[in-house]
Amino acid sequence: MKVTIKYFAGIREAIGSGQEQRDTTAATLGALRDELIALGGAYADSLARGKAVRLALNQVMADESIALTEGGEVAFFPPVTGG
């Protein structure tokens, strides 16, 4: 299925892009993260297991166990530091 993936802050800088479209077979957000890690390079470094990465699906904070949906907007970002 096709999904839109957004990156923010340090992850955006590392990957060098704020947004991309991808075809994926991942069933969950966690599986999509693993798929991106498998690409290697900056993806593997910035999304590595053990790093603090937060996720959102369709602009709502989400756990990795949440199912991906066709046309969904997934975001990967570091812990938030506003205020």
Next chain:
Amino acid sequence: MKKITRVTIQTADFNVADEIAALRAQDPRVGAVCSFIGTVRDHTQGEPGKISSMELEHYPGMTEASIEAMIDEAFKRFDIYAARVIHRVGLLQPLDQIVLVVVTSAHRGESFQACEFLMDYLKTQAPFWKKEQTPEGANWVDARVSDDAALAKWGITARNG
């Protein structure tokens, strides 16, 4: 009663007195107004010539929606009349204002609590990221575990820091 925008994300500065006046003018029931203003600290204090700045990034759409949702939650928990949140993004300098939260209620207790609740929520749930520019280079600010603890006292698990 005039409808006042509850959430604004902007690069421009804000005027605290104007925002408070607008909330009070719409509602004669108000007997208490609490506000919180977050500002950019100067980490280079006492070191002349070493100017640092701060850059704020957000997630357009999700940031506004997440703050709207936390204001809805504040209305459920506290007997308040109005709430207003302004958060700046972009490049900010030491001493600049970053964020404003204003809450109105009949008596002080509810607006004091709602104001703190909104800030505790915002610190860990609203997608903003701070990047500090220092003489040694730029670095993204780390989330603080103490901010998660602050939200936990309202019975909400943050899982941010």
